[in-house]
Amino acid sequence: MAKPSSSATPSLIFDSPTIQIKDVSEEDLRGTIELLNGLGGSGQIPDDCNTKGFYSDIIRGHLRQRRLERGRLTYLLSVKPAVSNRYGFLHGGFVAAAAEFSSIACARTVMAEDKELFLGELSISYLSGAPPNAEVIIDASILRSGKHLNVVAIDFRLQKTGKLVYTARSTLYNMPMAKL
Template sequence: MTVKETEETMAEKGSSGGGEVLISDPQLTSETLNFIGKFGMSKPIPQICNNTTGFYSHFFGTFIKVDLIQRGRISCTLSVKPQISNAFGTLHGGSVGSVVELLSIACARTVVAEDKELFLGEINVSYLSGAPTNAEVAADASVVKSGRNVTMVALEFKLKKNGNLLYIAHATLYNIPVAKL
């Protein structure tokens, strides 16, 4: 569905497909739909992505090169490619969150026994600056605290070129023993 078709449908139905939408300013509605349309609204998901377990984990993993693994610490290089960048030419915020999750779990795994599953309980990311497309980012993750049921990981992302701090993050992971049935 094109942006124009979406506008017409919304005008006719007064909705966006789910709930009721009040259109108070047609010009603003048009501008908003054009903006969202640039990001792929209503475009189909590529077939290769369908019915693939762990697609996003594997996808984001292709942009990460591990530099160092120690007990409670991982250092990596993240290549900021167009596939994970936003329309403004910087690393997409959702991409940052996905990488934080991957690195947090990997870092926690260096101290948590393999017989326990790890579940992300909380994530906090401070976006201090944007990483430009085609840049390399140094990502450092370290375990802050690991107990019987919870592991906390702190992460820093710096631009490799000049060392500028881009993002800081904290993740809380729950350590749950795997059930034996």
């Protein structure tokens, strides 16, 4: 396991309350601080994780392509601990990352290779949770493709039941590449 870039791991919140909040008892404040400290997230990023493309590699490592055609693609996602929240369900941030990744890949099926694109808007509805070890089908399809933008719809369904758990829509803007 990689060592963090800093040997000191600071706590998220001070160990003892040093502030006072109107109408909040010290006991409630202490309980809240203990909860926040227990969530973690204050450690340093290990050096081997602080490289270009590391995040994209994590996303691609959890997605398996099942279908690819012009204007539509399908991935299979396995809900594993690396992409789960503390309750074991698929992490909402990973849902957003998978939605962005699949929408860009889908848009690439209909646009010229010399065009750059960037994500202008991403909206997600978290309808339910994908439980631990579930298989999730991600289906992305072009709703609109034009000279300057692409709109992509992404559905996340449990493979076992077909239940819709997340749905997303993204707007990707096309830009001509600079001729240098």
